[in-house]
Amino acid sequence: MDLLLDGIKKAIEIILSGDPEVFAITLLTLKVCLLSILISTLIGLPLGMLLGLTRFRGRKFLLVFINIGLGMPPVVAGLWISLVLWRSGPLGDLSLLYTPTAIVMAQILVSLPIVTSLTCTAFQQISEKMLLQIKALGATRLQTLWILIKQLKMAILAALMAGFGRVIAEVGAAMMVGGNIQGDTRILTTTIVMEVSKGNFDIALALSFILLSVALMITGALTFFQQRKRIS
Template sequence: MDLLLDGLKKAIELIFSGDQEVFEITGLTLKVCLISILISTIIGLPLGMLLGLTRFKGRKILLIFINIGLGLPPVVAGLWITMLLWRSGPLGDFALLYSPAAIIMAQVLVSLPIVTSLTCTAFQQISEKMLLQIKALGATRMQTLFILIKQLKMAILAAIMAGFGRVIAEVGAAMMVGGNIQGDTRILTTTIVMEVSKGNFDIALALSFILLSVALLITAALTFLQQRKRIS
């Protein structure tokens, strides 16, 4: 209990003392996580809608791979991205390994299947009667899609929150492709692991409280948006 209290006190000290390194690490964590979930949302939502509303050759195989991705171990994602960005890899000439861009790529790889699968599941639940009613009213394809999105906005936001929860907690892949380089690729999760390995449990706990606070604030904002739209 004393260790937890010491960690909380340390977290407050780090925040209010204006520790530059902590702010940089927290800022980079927010940056890579928000960009990652934005990319996953931009790709995953349309793909999930397509898989949920249409039938085409190879659809079931694609769904199988997406569902396999739901349980993709982060270290496997990190290994694949590392091989892709290695000097002798397909994208080695871009020198992206051990950079924030590499962390974003790894986080997209682990969060995209979540957003896509949950979106697909939501759109698969749409009844045939609703689709027939919308068509009977003379709605165009774009109008139909807009109506469906409006009907399923809560499920869509839930998919985004689930994807964000995955990236904000990610450590294995980020450590592997980012290298946890001070001032460059060090984020909260990888810093916590490093401090624990050094035996600095007070600092690790302090950073964990900061990470939880960041996750709580963003999740609360998304939840508020979800429930606010429900009321409206």
């Protein structure tokens, strides 16, 4: 209990002192997480809609791989990205390993299956009668998609929150591809692991409270938007 209280006090001290290093770490955490979930959404949303609304050869095979990705261990994602970005890898000449870009790539790899799968599941539940009614009203394909997106906005936002929850908590892949380099690739989760390994539990607890606060603000905003739209 004393350790928990010390962690809370330390978190308040760090926030009130305006520690530039902690601020930089928190800002980088927000940048890589928001960018990775944005890219995952831009790819996963249309892909999930395609898989949920259409039928084509190889669709089930593709769904199997996407669903396997739901349980992909972060260290596996980190290993694959490391092999791709390693000097002898396909993208080795770009020198992206141990950069924030590498962290974003790893986080996309773990969040994209979540966004895609949950979106696909939501669109699969649309009844044929509803689609026929929309067509009967003379809606174009784009208008039909927009109507369906509005109809399933609750499920889509839930997919985004699930994807964001995965990337904000990710540590294994970020450590492997980012290297936890001070002032460059150090984010909140990797810093917490480092402080625990050094025995600085009060600092680790303080950073965990900051991380939870960031996650709470983002998911709280998405939840508010989700429920407000439902009421309206």
